[in-house]
Amino acid sequence: xxxxxxxxIERKWQQYWKDEKVYEVSNGSDKPKYYIMDMFxxxxxxxxxxxxxxxxxxxxxxxxxxxxxxxxxxxxxxFDSFGLPAEQYAIQxxxxxxxxxxxxxxxxxxxLQALGFSYDWSRELRTSDPKFYKWTQWIFKLIYNSxxxxxxxxxxxxxxxxxxxxxxxxxxxxxxxxEDTPTITADDWNGFSEKDKQLFLLKYRLxxxxxxxxxxxxxxxxxxxxxxVKDGFSExxxxxxxxxxxxxxxxxxxxxxxxxLQGLEKIDWPEPIKEMQRNxxxxxxxxxxxxxxxxxxxxxxxxxxxxxxxxxxxxxxxAPESELVVELTTEEQKTEIExxxxxxxxRSERERMSDAKNVTGVFTGRYAEHPFSGEKIPVYIxxxxxxxYGTGAVMAVPSGDQRDFDFAKKFNLPIPLxxxxxxxxxxxxxxxxxxxxxxxxxxxxxxxxEAMERGxxxxxxxxxxxxxxxxxxxxxxxxxxxxxxxxxxVYYEEGIPKLVPDEKLPLVLPEVDEYLPTExxxxxxxxxxxxxxxxxxxxxxxxxxxxxxxxxxFRYMDPDNESEFCSQEALKYWKDVDFYLGGSEHAxxxxxxxxxxxxxxxxxxxxEVDEYAQKLVNQGMIQGRSNFVYRIDGxxxxxxxxxxxxxxxxxxxxxxxxxxxxxxxxxxxxxxRADAKDAEFILEDGKYHCGWEVEKMSKSKYNVVNPxxxxxxxxxxxxxxxxxxxxxxxxxxxxxxxxIEGVYKFLRKFWSLFHQGEAFQVSDEEPTKEELKVLHGTxxxxxxxxxxxxxxxxxxxxxxxxxxxxxxxxxxRAILEPMTIILSPxxxxxxxxxxxxxxxEGTVVDxxxxxxxxxxxxEDSIEYPVSVNxxxxxxxxxxxxxxxxxxxxxxxxxxxxxxxxxGKDPKKVIVVPKKIVNIVV
Numbered sequence: 001x002x003x004x005x006x007x008x009i010e011r012k013w014q015q016y017w018k019d020e021k022v023y024e025v026s027n028g029s030d031k032p033k034y035y036i037m038d039m040f041x042x043x044x045x046x047x048x049x050x051x052x053x054x055x056x057x058x059x060x061x062x063x064x065x066x067x068x069x070x071x072x073x074x075x076x077x078x079f080d081s082f083g084l085p086a087e088q089y090a091i092q093x094x095x096x097x098x099x100x101x102x103x104x105x106x107x108x109x110x111x112l113q114a115l116g117f118s119y120d121w122s123r124e125l126r127t128s129d130p131k132f133y134k135w136t137q138w139i140f141k142l143i144y145n146s147x148x149x150x151x152x153x154x155x156x157x158x159x160x161x162x163x164x165x166x167x168x169x170x171x172x173x174x175x176x177x178x179e180d181t182p183t184i185t186a187d188d189w190n191g192f193s194e195k196d197k198q199l200f201l202l203k204y205r206l207x208x209x210x211x212x213x214x215x216x217x218x219x220x221x222x223x224x225x226x227x228x229v230k231d232g233f234s235e236x237x238x239x240x241x242x243x244x245x246x247x248x249x250x251x252x253x254x255x256x257x258x259x260x261l262q263g264l265e266k267i268d269w270p271e272p273i274k275e276m277q278r279n280x281x282x283x284x285x286x287x288x289x290x291x292x293x294x295x296x297x298x299x300x301x302x303x304x305x306x307x308x309x310x311x312x313x314x315x316x317x318x319a320p321e322s323e324l325v326v327e328l329t330t331e332e333q334k335t336e337i338e339x340x341x342x343x344x345x346x347r348s349e350r351e352r353m354s355d356a357k358n359v360t361g362v363f364t365g366r367y368a369e370h371p372f373s374g375e376k377i378p379v380y381i382x383x384x385x386x387x388x389y390g391t392g393a394v395m396a397v398p399s400g401d402q403r404d405f406d407f408a409k410k411f412n413l414p415i416p417l418x419x420x421x422x423x424x425x426x427x428x429x430x431x432x433x434x435x436x437x438x439x440x441x442x443x444x445x446x447x448x449x450e451a452m453e454r455g456x457x458x459x460x461x462x463x464x465x466x467x468x469x470x471x472x473x474x475x476x477x478x479x480x481x482x483x484x485x486x487x488x489x490v491y492y493e494e495g496i497p498k499l500v501p502d503e504k505l506p507l508v509l510p511e512v513d514e515y516l517p518t519e520x521x522x523x524x525x526x527x528x529x530x531x532x533x534x535x536x537x538x539x540x541x542x543x544x545x546x547x548x549x550x551x552x553x554f555r556y557m558d559p560d561n562e563s564e565f566c567s568q569e570a571l572k573y574w575k576d577v578d579f580y581l582g583g584s585e586h587a588x589x590x591x592x593x594x595x596x597x598x599x600x601x602x603x604x605x606x607x608e609v610d611e612y613a614q615k616l617v618n619q620g621m622i623q624g625r626s627n628f629v630y631r632i633d634g635x636x637x638x639x640x641x642x643x644x645x646x647x648x649x650x651x652x653x654x655x656x657x658x659x660x661x662x663x664x665x666x667x668x669x670x671x672x673r674a675d676a677k678d679a680e681f682i683l684e685d686g687k688y689h690c691g692w693e694v695e696k697m698s699k700s701k702y703n704v705v706n707p708x709x710x711x712x713x714x715x716x717x718x719x720x721x722x723x724x725x726x727x728x729x730x731x732x733x734x735x736x737x738x739x740i741e742g743v744y745k746f747l748r749k750f751w752s753l754f755h756q757g758e759a760f761q762v763s764d765e766e767p768t769k770e771e772l773k774v775l776h777g778t779x780x781x782x783x784x785x786x787x788x789x790x791x792x793x794x795x796x797x798x799x800x801x802x803x804x805x806x807x808x809x810x811x812x813r814a815i816l817e818p819m820t821i822i823l824s825p826x827x828x829x830x831x832x833x834x835x836x837x838x839x840x841e842g843t844v845v846d847x848x849x850x851x852x853x854x855x856x857x858x859e860d861s862i863e864y865p866v867s868v869n870x871x872x873x874x875x876x877x878x879x880x881x882x883x884x885x886x887x888x889x890x891x892x893x894x895x896x897x898x899x900x901x902x903g904k905d906p907k908k909v910i911v912v913p914k915k916i917v918n919i920v921v
Contacts, residue, residue, distance in 0.1 A: 002758050004751040006715030010829040014116060022843050023118045027557065027570045029072035035574050036063045037553055037613075039582025039590070040078045040125070043104035044085060048111045050705040050723070050735055051622035051697050057720050058619060058729045058791055059581045060117045064825035065786045067118075068849040074574060075118055076556040078125030079105050083545055084220070084228075084236050087484040090515045097484040097515070101128055111707060115716045116828050118845070123559045127486070127548030132555060134506035135565040136547050137489040140207065141499050143600060144490075147204040148176035148255035155255075155603040161204055162197075165189040176255035178203040178210070198496045206255065206600070207478060209497060212248040213321050213387060214477055217241045221517035221524075222481040223248065225544070225589070232347050243321065243345035249479035249488060249541060253596045257281050257471045259610075260595055269616040270730075276587040282472025287456045288391065289465035291316060291368040294376055298327055300368055303390035303470050307455030308448050312397040314414040316368050316379045317361065317407070320344035321387035328379060330365030337362050337381060344383040352383045359384055359407045371464045382407060389472050476593060478544060483515045483524035485542030491533040500533060507538070549590050550597040553577055553612055571607055580613035591616075617789060620732035621696075622723070624703030627659045628652060628691040629669070636675070639682040641689045653702045654690060657709065661738050664688040694734040705735060717827035718744045721798075724791040724826065743795070747830055750802050750823070753811055760837050762813045769856070771815050774804045776856040782822050783852065791826075798823060813838065818850035866891045866917040868900045876917075884911045891917045 017023060038059050041052070063075040079101075086097040086104075105126065112119070125132055146155045151174045164173055169185040181203045192200065202208045215224040219239035228234060229241045253260075261281055264274045286305035293300060300316055318325055320341045329337045340362045344352075361382030368377050384403050385394050398408035398415040408415050443451045459465030479488065487507045489500040500507050510528035518526040525531065525540040532538060551565075558570040594612065602610040629638050630649040639647055641662075658668035666688055670676050681688050695701050710719050722743040727733040754760055767775070778801045785794040805815065817838055824831035824844045835844035861877045864887060874896040878887050888909050891897055901921060908920040 002751075002755050002760065004748050004830070006717065006747075006829070007712070009833045010114075010116065010711075010716050013829050013832040014113060016832075017116075017118075017843070017845075018113075020843070021122070022845055023075070023120050024122050025072060025074050025120050027567075027573050031070055031072040033074070033574055034063075034066045034071035034579075035074045035577045036066070036579040037074075037076060037556070037577050037581070039580070039586065040080050040549070040552065041108065042080045042083050042085075043101065043108045045089075045100070045104050045107075046699070047104075047107045048707055049697055050707050050710065050719075051624075053112075053115055053707060053719075054622055054723050054729070055581045055583075055619035056112065056117060057115070057723050058617075058789065059579070060720075061724070061791060061825040062579060062786060062789070063118050064828065064845065065783075065849070067845060068821060068825070068847060070848070073118075074123075074556065075120060076123040076125070076559075077112065077117070077119040077121070078123075078552060078556070079108070079127070080545065080549055081105065081126045081128040082485045082542075082548065084222075084482065084484075087482055087515055088220075088236065090484070094514075098128065101126075114708065114711050115720060118828070123556050125552055125555055125559060127552070128484070130506040130508050131562075132552075133486040133548060135555065136486050136543065136551070137500075137505050137507060138502065138565060139551060139597065139601070140543070140547070141489060141502075142604060143207045143251065143597075144205055144499060146206045146600070146604070147201075148206060148252065150174040150176060150255075153259070155206060155600050158201060158205065161201070175204055176206075176252055178208075195494060195496055202497075206252045207249060208252070209247055209249055211245050212250060212477055213243055213245050214248055215241050216244045216246065223477060223479065225477070243347070245321075248477050249539075250475040251478050251596075253476045253593070254471060254473055256596050256599055257283065257473050259599055260473075260592065263595060263599070263611050267611050267616070268614060270584070270618055273584060273587045273591065273616065273618065277592055280473060280588040280592065282389075282470075284470050284472075286452070286468055286470060287459055287465050288468045289371060289395070289459050291371060291377075291395065293328060293379070294367045294369055296328070296366070298324060300324065300379065300393050301391045302393050302395045303468060304395060305470075306397075306400065306448065306452070307459070308443060308446075308451035309397045309400045310370075310372060310395065310455070312399050312416045313370060313377060313395040314398060314408065314416055315377050315396045317385045317394050317396050317404075318364070318379065318381045319385040319387040319392040320381050320383055322381070322392040324393070325364070325381055328364050328366045333363060333365040337364060340381060340383075344381075347383060352386065359403060359410055361407060361411065363411075371459070371462070378413070380407075380411070389474075390470055476596075478547075479539075479541035480544050481517065481523035481540075482542050483509070483512060485544070486547055487525070487542055488539040490539040491536040492539070493536045497539070498536070500538075504533070509542075546590050546593045550594040551601070553580075553594075554601075554607065565606075576609045576611065577613040578615065580616045581619060582616075584618040617730065619729050620727075622726070623694050623732060623734045624697030624701060624705075625656065625734045625736050626693050626695045626701050626703040627654050627656050627662065627664075628693070629654045629664060629688070630691070631679075635680075636678065637680045637682065638676070638688070640684040640687070641691045642684045643682055644691075651691065653700075655702045656705060656737070659690050662690050662692055664690050697735065703735075705737060710737070710740065714740055714744045715747070715829070717747055717829050721747070721795050721826050725795040727792050729789055729791060746799050746802060747827060749806060750798075750819075751830065751834075753802065753805060753816055754834055754837065756811070762811050762816055762838065764814075765812055767810070767812050767814045768808070769860075771805065771808055771810050771812065772856040774801050774808070774810075775815050775818060775850075776853055777801070778819065778822060779850050779852045780857070783849070786825070794826065798826070820844065821847045821850055862914045864891070864915070864917050866894070866897055866919065868897065868919045869921055870918070873897060873900045880914070884913060887911050887913075887917060891919065 036059055038056055063073050067073045081101045086100045089100050090097045127133060145158045147158055147161045149156050166189055167186055169189060171183050215229050217224050217234045217239050220234055224234055224241060232241055233239060234241055261278060261283060264277060284305045286303055287307050288301050288303050290299040290301050359382060361380045364379045364381060366379045368379050370377055396404040398405040443454060446454055456467050487509055489505060489507045490497045491500060510531045512524055512527040514527060515524050517523055523540045554566045557574045558566040561567055598612045599610045601607045628651040630644040630651055631638050632647045632649055639649060654669060655672060658665040666681055695703065697704055707719060718740060722740045725743060754762055778797055781797045782794045785791060820831050820834045821844060831844050859880045862880050863875050863877045865872045866874045866876055874894055876891060876894055878890055888911050904921050906919045906921055910918040
């Protein structure tokens, strides 16, 4: 057989696809459009390991399959190239982050192209490219110049608000705005100075500056998102993080809370992602109630969704960040309170919530008055209460809430016994019915739902509270005190933010001498010389990483447009993403913020869709398969796994790349470790067998497998198919190089179908029924599998088909040519080579997907197992359309069956059509 020279074949066709621009796509076609997109990667210096391409391979198979089926397919790729890692490297080395980023991108592209992905590289994006972030800055300006009209339920240009203020003031304006926005008249507005007007508008703008509690990392000199903080330390570098208040740019995503919830109902996204977003938005219905502070003019306002539990309140809790803490703390408690507040600021919100059982707190020295009973109840501060949710204060019901219960037990506080119905919405007697409230005259006899409504009426009647819909979602902090990010297109005139004119965009990152904050504590941009707009200083913060990723999918549609963010023609043609694939870890970051920006752009009339991705699939993680060697304690001796229990040993990770089928390459191991150079090895059957364990793939565990090595050894087509073969795309699964040989052998076997000896040779003979059955079964199964993303079973189908065709000694063009097309999305290089060897012009990428014909799967005859008294005695073939009577008669007339009947008449004959015959004697 002619050798399957995969390295030569893959290089050849990758160059051909590039030279012929096979994957470049136009913004317009008579074909239906299909837009498939991967979440673009951050290009790290480590490059790709075998876990990274999993989603890219799956999306590439779908993209190629759709193209074969007559779609105009947009399948782009780009890079989320701003970020903290490049900046940290710049701080350490002094090298500009752009240099590191460009090098990393070049490495990523080389690896991606080696895997034969059908990306239209002419549309490549980089968020750090000024040609791209010019339009991120343009969108920022649009958001800044907008407000949210809750009456029309959409964003509008700020000019419509200004006009309303000048005519009628704001008493009747319904808007998303700061809670402390004062009511003003038209005369007030018209009497404001220009500076006062701009300060007032900041209370309405969809992006604004305000004092905000943030995660501040002194070592990194920047604000971090909750996702970037773990256990009070930065995920990057492990530096301490504190909570502090500072002026920050924020975006009023809270204005879109309801629409973000409603939109989830019309998109085909994984339910866990939707649920995470619902929980993050956290819509709840209830009431805000005021508790007066004894001997004080202050009131503590709390939000509750269970007003029916108010008679179980025995203490109050304030968030440590609450402004009331300073006001209410008595002199005797001041020192202890201040120390606790400092400690609480060193813990992230996530840590405080996840560690809720380990409650801590301090008494303020003050008491509040219960609004119904008039009882005095103590006021504490505790970090399990967050300033950002509700009012930053809670009425504690220890018999109805676990955290309140734990707190009451720890501080020996009363736990009033209230009716079970107030703790649970169901009764033990009848789980389908709600319990009844019996603790007060106005709640007597009501279910919790009824009590909630009645309770709200009562607090509003007494003037101690109001009905309230609350959300956990907070406005998104937008500024970052970093260098390597999109500059915010703002300058300051007399302290008032003003926008850089469109003609001055992009506002490009300036050069700085170092990438650290200044000695005065300003962000790194404070080091730039002469960086101002007509003498007015620019904003020194940069945008967060999610800015560019909130709209990049539209830029792919028209990446070279210099006059607009995307042409209307391109937007009308592509509209939205049909299929989006990426990691679930972005559920409440990128995937939520991008939905927010899209809804805003929709409100502005710029785009026609208010959800950008119709379908989302989250790929699972490929985990590492670690190997271990066992060193006898106190000796420089390693013992094979099967013998390790005879000694006291320590397990040591070993590089999986010098292990095959769990057998160690001893010489390679000796060379990899200086301390193993003269070591002794106790073997089994002449081999050193390693242990193994499934862990996260990481360098520290020596279980990272480089795809380059596998492509070099087995080829890109083998790696592509093997990654799919590992299991369903959505599930996590362990990597095991041991199985890749099987896929490699399959491709060689497929190659051999086209060859006789060293020669390429196919026959033009008519195919047999058996061969057509194999072909059309494969056409049908693979098409169904790709549509439902069951790509692992497609690989199995190919293997079965090739085995059957090999058994039939099939080398017929009528079978092998369509088989080549079907295989091409999975193994494009070998398919392209065979397509051309078959004498075809052009590329297999543009071939039509073979048409499935049901008739070839219809059986002419059915083989029935025939049993006598429950034991199978013969197999007899009948026409597929034979009646039960014909099958029964034929079975009884069969010579073998006659022998087992031994002249007796059967008592019963059971015929299960197309299945089995059972004769009872």
